[in-house]
Amino acid sequence: MKIISLLGATGSIGTQTLDIIREHPDEFQLGAISVGKNIDLARKIIGEFQPELVSVQNPMDYNKLKGEYPHIKFTYGDDGLIETAVYDKADILVNAVLGSVGLHPTLQAIESGKTIAIANKETLVTAGHLVTEAAKRHNVALLPVDSEHSAIFQALQGEKTKNIERLILTASGGSFRDRTRAELADVTVEEALNHPNWSMGAKITIDSATMMNKGLEVIEAHWLFAMPYDKIDVLMHRESIIHSMVEFHDSSIIAQLGTPDMRVPIQFALTYPDRAPLKSSQRLDLAKIGQLHFQDMDLNRFRCLHFAYEAGKAGGTMPTVLNAANETAVAAFLSGKIRFLEIEDLVEKALSKHKTITFPSLQVIQEVDKETRQYVDSLV
Numbered sequence: 001m002k003i004i005s006l007l008g009a010t011g012s013i014g015t016q017t018l019d020i021i022r023e024h025p026d027e028f029q030l031g032a033i034s035v036g037k038n039i040d041l042a043r044k045i046i047g048e049f050q051p052e053l054v055s056v057q058n059p060m061d062y063n064k065l066k067g068e069y070p071h072i073k074f075t076y077g078d079d080g081l082i083e084t085a086v087y088d089k090a091d092i093l094v095n096a097v098l099g100s101v102g103l104h105p106t107l108q109a110i111e112s113g114k115t116i117a118i119a120n121k122e123t124l125v126t127a128g129h130l131v132t133e134a135a136k137r138h139n140v141a142l143l144p145v146d147s148e149h150s151a152i153f154q155a156l157q158g159e160k161t162k163n164i165e166r167l168i169l170t171a172s173g174g175s176f177r178d179r180t181r182a183e184l185a186d187v188t189v190e191e192a193l194n195h196p197n198w199s200m201g202a203k204i205t206i207d208s209a210t211m212m213n214k215g216l217e218v219i220e221a222h223w224l225f226a227m228p229y230d231k232i233d234v235l236m237h238r239e240s241i242i243h244s245m246v247e248f249h250d251s252s253i254i255a256q257l258g259t260p261d262m263r264v265p266i267q268f269a270l271t272y273p274d275r276a277p278l279k280s281s282q283r284l285d286l287a288k289i290g291q292l293h294f295q296d297m298d299l300n301r302f303r304c305l306h307f308a309y310e311a312g313k314a315g316g317t318m319p320t321v322l323n324a325a326n327e328t329a330v331a332a333f334l335s336g337k338i339r340f341l342e343i344e345d346l347v348e349k350a351l352s353k354h355k356t357i358t359f360p361s362l363q364v365i366q367e368v369d370k371e372t373r374q375y376v377d378s379l380v
Contacts, residue, residue, distance in 0.1 A: 002028050002270065005053075005087045005114070007105060008096035009033040010041045012201040013119045013145065013262065017094050018045065020267045024276060032087035034080065034097065039065070046072065053087055055080030078104070085109040092270065094145070095120040098203055099327050100320075100369055103127055107362070110134045117269035119145035121220045122327075126320045127365050128223030142224060143269040148217050149224055150265030151243035151256035156225070159248070167221055168245040168253075170237040171297065174208040177236070181301060187340045189333065206330045207304075210343055211297075215308020219319050222312055229313050234305065236295045241284065259284050303344045307351060316358040317368045318351065324372035325350035332380045346376050 004021065008014040014033075021028040032053035035042040039061050046054060046069060055075045056062050062076035075083050078101070085093055085105035092115040095102050102120035107130065109116060116135070118124065124131055135142050144150050148169045156164075175194050176184055192209045193202060207213035218232050243265075245255040258264050259282045267278055299306040304326070311322040329346040332338045338346070350372050357364055 001026070002091045003031040003089050004028055004092055004094060004270070005032040005084055005090035005109075006030060006094045006096065007034045007081060007084060007102060007120070008036070008098065009045055010035045010038040011096055011098065012204070013094075013096035013266065015041075016263050017096060017266050017270075018049070019263055019280065020270060020278075021049070023278065023280060027276065028270060031090050032084045034084045037061075043068075052089070053084060055084040081105045082108045086112040086114070088112075090114060092117055094266075094270075095123065096145070098122070098201065100126045100323060103131075103365075104362070106131060107134055110138050110140045113138060113140060115141045115143065117143045117145050117266070119266075121146060121216045122323050124220045124223045125216050125323045126369065127360075127362065128219065128319070129359065130362060130365075132223050132226075141272075143272055144220075144224055145262075145265055145269050146217060146220065147260075147262060147265045148244040149221060150268055152221065152225060152246055154256045154268065155244070155246040155254040159246070159254075161226065163248045163250075164225075164227065164231070165247040165249050165251075166231045166233055167225060167227055168247060169214060169217055169221060169232065169234045170240070170242050170244050171211065171214045171234055172208065172240045173236050173238060174211060174213075175205070176209050177238070181341070184341055185339065189336065192333075192340060202334055203327070203330055206333060206343075207326070209340075210304045210330075211302035212304035212308065212326050212330075212343075212347075214297075214302075215305045216323065218305075218308055219312040219322075229309060234297045236297055238293045239289065241286075241289065241292055257284060257286075304347065307344070307347055311351060314356050316356040317360045317365065318354065318356050320360070320365050320368050321350050321354045321372045322347065324369045325376050328373045328376040328380070332376075337380050346379055349379060350376055 030049040030051050033051050034055040036057050053073050066074040082105045093109045094117045096119045100122045102123045106123045144153050193205050240260040242255045247253045261281045311318040325347045329343040
C-alpha cells in the first residue's frame with residue numbers, strides 16, 4: 001500500500017489521480033490533499049477518501065471545513081501546501097498544482113525524502129537547477145507525470161543516456177493549429193478552451209493554444225533528462241497517439257503510444273517500476289485510426305515556443321520570467337482584459353526587460369517571479 005499526498009486535488013490532474021486511487025484501493029491510499037477554491041468538490045473528496053490532512057487556500061474555508069469535519073486536520077495557505085507536501089505518512093507526493101506555487105512545497109518534500117510524481121511543470125521551469133540538485137542530494141526520484149515526459153521516461157528504461165541522439169516531444173498543435181496568425185487576432189476565450197484532443201484545465205489549454213505549454217515542456221525535459229536544448233526537438237502530431245520519442249545514435253527511434261488519457265502516465269508514476277491494469281482506459285486501435293500525421297513546428301507561427309527555447313538556453317532567472325509573465329498574461333486573457341495574441345507580446349516584453357541572474361537562489365527566484373508579475377500587471 002502506497003500512501004499518497006496530493007497537491008491540487010480538485011484540478012484536472014488531481015481528479016484523474018483520484019480515479020487511479022479509486023480503481024486500485026488495495027494499492028493506494030489518499031493520506032493528504034490540498035485544494036483551491038472548489039470547496040464543493042473538496043467535500044466530496046473528503047467524504048469518499050477520508051484523508052487525514054487537508055489544506056485549503058484561504059482561512060475562511062479553513063474555519064468552515066474544520067467545523068464540518070472535526071476528525072480531520074485542516075490547514076491553509078502556503079504553509080498548508082508545505083505541510084501537505086511533507087505529510088509524514090506519505091510515500092509519494094503528486095504535485096498537480098498549477099503555477100510556481102508548487103516550487104517551495106516540492107523542495108520541502110524532497111528534503112523529507114518523498115518520491116515526487118511531478119505534474120507541475122512550472123516547478124522545474126522556474127527552478128530546475130535547485131530541484132534536480134536537491135533530488136540528487138537526497139536520493140529522491142523525480143517521476144514525470146506529463147504524458148510527453150512519461151513517454152520519454154518509458155522509452156529510456158534500460159537505455160544508456162550516452163546513446164541518446166535527441167528527444168522528440170510531440171505537440172497536438174492546440175485549439176488554433178489550423179489558423180494563421182491573422183486569424184488569431186479576435187479569437188475568444190471559449191474558442192481557445194476548445195482543445196481538439198485533451199481534457200485539461202483552462203490555463204494549460206490556453207498554454208497549448210499558444211504553444212507555451214510545449215515550450216515549458218522543453219525546459220522541463222532539459223532538467224528531467226539532463227539533455228541540452230539542441231537535442232530536444234518538437235514535432236506536431238495531430239492525433240496525440242505518439243506521446244513522445246527518443247532517437248538513439250544508431251538511428252533507432254523508440255516511441256510510446258496510447259490513447260490521449262492522462263491517467264496512463266499518472267498511474268505509471270504511481271506504480272513505477274511496476275505496471276498495473278487500467279481497465280477504465282480505452283485501448284489503442286491503430287487499424288481503426290488508420291493514419292498518423294506529423295509536421296515541423298513553425299517557430300514564427302508559434303512564438304511562445306521560440307521564447308521558451310531562448311529562455312531555456314539563457315538559463316538562470318530567464319525561465320522564471322518566462323513562466324511568471326505567461327501565467328500573468330494568461331490570467332488576464334481568461335478574465336477578458338487582453339486579446340489572445342497579447343499573451344505573447346507581454347511575455348516578450350518581460351523577457352526583453354530582464355537581465356539574467358545566473359545560478360539564482362530560491363529567494364532570488366521568488367523575487368524575480370514577483371517583480372515579473374507586477375511588471376506584466378502594470379502593462380495589462
